[in-house]
Amino acid sequence: MSKLFDLTGKTAFVTGAASGLGYAMAEGFAEHGALVTLADANRAGLDAAVAKLNAAGHQAMAVELDVREPAAIRTAVAGAAKHYGKMDIVVANAGITGGAPISEEAGHIENIDLDVWNNVVEINQTGVFATLQAAAAVMKPQKSGRIIVTASISGLRISEVSGYPYTVTKAAVIHMVHLAAIELAPYNILVNGVAPGPFMTNIAGGRLFREPERVKAMGDSVPLKRMADPQEIKGLALLLASGAGSFITGQVIPIDGGRTAL
């Protein structure tokens, strides 16, 4: 069996890792041998996630982190890198929804509260930027690294269920991926994004788990006619983090059941 997807001895740092896609990516890396650091603002969720990984025999540690604090991100990434002697993989995953879709009155442009807008920008856009800064700071000197940004198909194509703050910040991080991929390539740092479509995550306060008819409708909206389990992000993240993806950079890859078909 080939070693294409092996991460033995690699180190990874994932933001928004207490649940959903962030947790799945961290778990996927750990299952392939990586030493993982999980960062999240939710202390209780974070502790449970790390305990679960360690109980499964993986090596995981927790860092309580709010990505609205750029200095704290730098300290956390640098700290994990110092602890393990290097940092191979950083995933800028933490994000929130926010702002109603344009199909609802609350989502009309005049009704978007600037406090809501600013908070989404601070987490989804500035938070990702600060995470990239922190990653580059440790990866440039080591002349290697992989960075993965969790974007969204909302950043690639808008629809009537898109809202301003979320959609615009997800579009912004896609340009961030492209710019960073060019700037960081001479340092052998590869930068890519994943653009998830409908996944069953806790986003929007766990609303999906309370609304089966919404799940059915969202599933039916994609060619594969279903929503995805967070586990299904693992393979793509692994491709982008491992030797299997060593010539992929600057790509934002939809994983969306065929919704965008880009």
Added chain:
Amino acid sequence: MARLQDKIIIITGGARGIGAAFCKAVAAEGAVVVVSDVRDGAGTVKEIEAEGGRAIFIHSDVANSKSVNELVNDVVKRYGRIDALVNNAAIFANLQRQSFFEIGEQEWDDVMAVNVRGPFLLCKAVAPVMMKQKAGKIVNIASGTVFKGQTGITHYVTSKGAIVALTRCVARELGDYNINVNAIAPGLTMSEGVLSNPQMTGAGADATKNSRALKREQQPEDLTGTLVFLCSSDSDFMTGHTMVVDGGSVMR
């Protein structure tokens, strides 16, 4: 556990170059490879068997529906199913660079017959088998040149643009059957065919290399990880997408 254990995978154009690298990569992950080509693919089979892998060669011309149907029927008769199809066979390495004004009708038609009709015929032949299985993976090989509008090989670039479109259409039509259809868009790759054509190397290749974020030549092995991913259950929620693997020349 290997990622493609016991999967039955047809790879067209598997006798040499990128196709041969694909065959070896999926065999290393436990797949049973059907190497198909108009050339003799015995060499690829021998290399796979030397590594302890499993492969057979079936001669086939992708541009000919009779030949394609015979290939698919033969595979179903032998193995009872088809888990993945890789539409890799294409006319490229022997092409001469020329203005689109200079491309003759016959040359245009020859490129379209292999590069577009071929994958179309194979999708048509394989889809009923996969629909019955309610499972399957189709991976088409497109090209990064589509997104650049590369000049000098307009027939080739146009044919690969059709592959991006074919991938989208077939993905939407087969989604109900749990069949994933995706494409890989490589950059200029130093396969033995490319290396044997002076027009494909030299200054033109240097310009391509310098257009990349990662400024080095692309090798067939740079594509195998993505192919294994798209043939495996790891990509079960992806369909209709063309993945660019070119060192960051085209960014999407």
